[in-house]
Amino acid sequence: MGHPLATLILLALGACSAFAALALNLPLPYLLGPLLAASLVATLAPQHLPSGYQFPPKLRLAFIAIIGLMIGAQVTPELFSDAPRLMLSFAALTAFVVLAHGFGYVILHNIGGYDRPTAFYGAAPGGLFESIAMGEEAGADAARLTLQQFLRVVAVVTLLPIGLSLWLGEPVGSSAGMTLARSSVPWSALPWIALAGVTGIILGQALRLPAKQLTGPMAIAAILSLTGLLHLDVPQWLVNTAQVVIGTALGMRFTGLTKALLMKGLWLTALSVGGMLVIAAGFALALMGPLDQPFDVLLISFAPGGVTEMSLVALSLSANPAFVTLHHVFRILITVVGLGLSARWLRARL
Template sequence: MLLPLLNSLGLGIVGGLAFDFAGLPLPWMLGPLVVNLVASIRGASVAVPEQLRMLFLGVLGLVLGSQVTPELASRVIDWPVSGALLLIGVAVSTWACAAWFRWRGFDATTALFAAAPGALTAMIMMGEASGGDPRKIAISQSLRIVLVLLILPPLFWFYEGSAGADVSASASGGFSAIWLLLALPVLIPLGIRLRLPTPALMMPLLVSALLSGFDIARFDMPDWGVNAMLLVLGSSIGARFRGMTPRILRKHLKNSFTATLIALAIMGLFAELTHQILGTPRDIALLAMAPGGIGEMAILAVALGLDPMFIAFHHLLRVVALMAAAPFLARWMQARKA
């Protein structure tokens, strides 16, 4: 497993340097992601072990949690309103994307679980149990996550220039509360035992948020540490497509690309509603509503410096809601087939 990891990180460094030299947005996340994605679908031996990915998700959780301050409470009272708008948007988006997949020849069960914007593992398992095609669901869900990551940063970069700034803007000049890194081997298994969504991210986030919120300790990393975290996580996202041939990718890319654009357009409308009703900045509202993976959107939030806690809360709410809805969707689809 060492050689695929070295290949993945080596290619990631090349991609990061190339993107950085070209002045492209989020070079140390998107560069490794794109290069590893191309390498994986061409059959190269690239991989990031799950244990390493989870460890760096834990580091990301510590970074996110450190953004909590005692002043955060004054903004939390708006979250139920934006949360309600998010859930309505998720329902509308899922219906619209499912209709698209149906039009493209998916059966009703596969279309529904492929269209749900999140909770990838739960959607695959429940979709298969309901008679859907788990391969189509998995590919559609995975492509959605990557496409959102590839579409959003250039949009921010083009319209605001925020993505073209230093992606480590939220980092300090050095490490602070570095001892929290030593707690990750305990916190991550605890999160798994407690059955938290994305436990490697959420458990460290909660602990870091409590410590930072009560002004006990605040975790910080230097710029190179943030870039190293983005390198590993970006490489892991790209390498997950190992084994997918170019033919299979081309077959599914059009369907997933259009579905992702539909989902982004719908959630963009609800982000605008959030901005108009609550005054939340448009960029923060859009990233909070975006139909990406919770870990991936958390990476963007940190890299772009866009209120990571507000964004993480909404993505967690979306994932929890979808996980809670999945069994009911499965039973409904099974009853329709009976």
């Protein structure tokens, strides 16, 4: 149902929360600030929202495309200069997805007591929106599934940059002021950005890409960059606006959750995501020599969440953000393909 005034108020609240998170030096402040504020409204004061209110999905879709364009523009020919090592890394990442998903499933089903569909799709280490959509089709509990998937991303993009900041002795990621966007971009570039975004969304839908609202525009920007036809520079103000819109939209998905369910989700996330990060650290240690990459760069490449924030952390570490981004896109792809292939097996078990 359309409630433009409610949407404007929520976005204004999200913007204020973003500036507060920025003042506190939180990672990804323009995303996490609005997400936390909107989730508090959704869980503690849903009675103040219009009856049947839903955040406009097309608005969220448009701004997710902006993030995709920003990331895709970082892909350069140099990234593919060492194909054998890249293939080894992708093979290891495939093994990581299987192990991390299995570990998360055991935590959510055996310890958390979630039913099989909710535990299976809630434990997926990637493909946030696809996991939720497939899980709901399989009969999963929508509230618990949404909670676990969002908490996975929030936990990784919050805890990993903070942990690396403490280890390195200085801020990393967006809290260090890092960005993949350009601060000075002429207004004449906006029509090209809009055209690339729309084309990317259409491409993602036509090819049924995983996380198509992100990967479709990202593919368009990467193709333009790799071919030298056009390098898309996305202005910083547009990226910040996109994150406020996306964070507010994600936070509103918590509508209907109780305090008890939220607390249970938090400690299950601590167990499952903690285990996934330990597995990621093991792969990072094993691949340091063969891939000739530092441990911290490989760790953020395998961490199960936050494409944008992990790419910003890569900038802090003087690493190529496109290298990290490529690994996260592959993780999402493998996860979503695995969910699709496993759907028939899961239905048989049920």
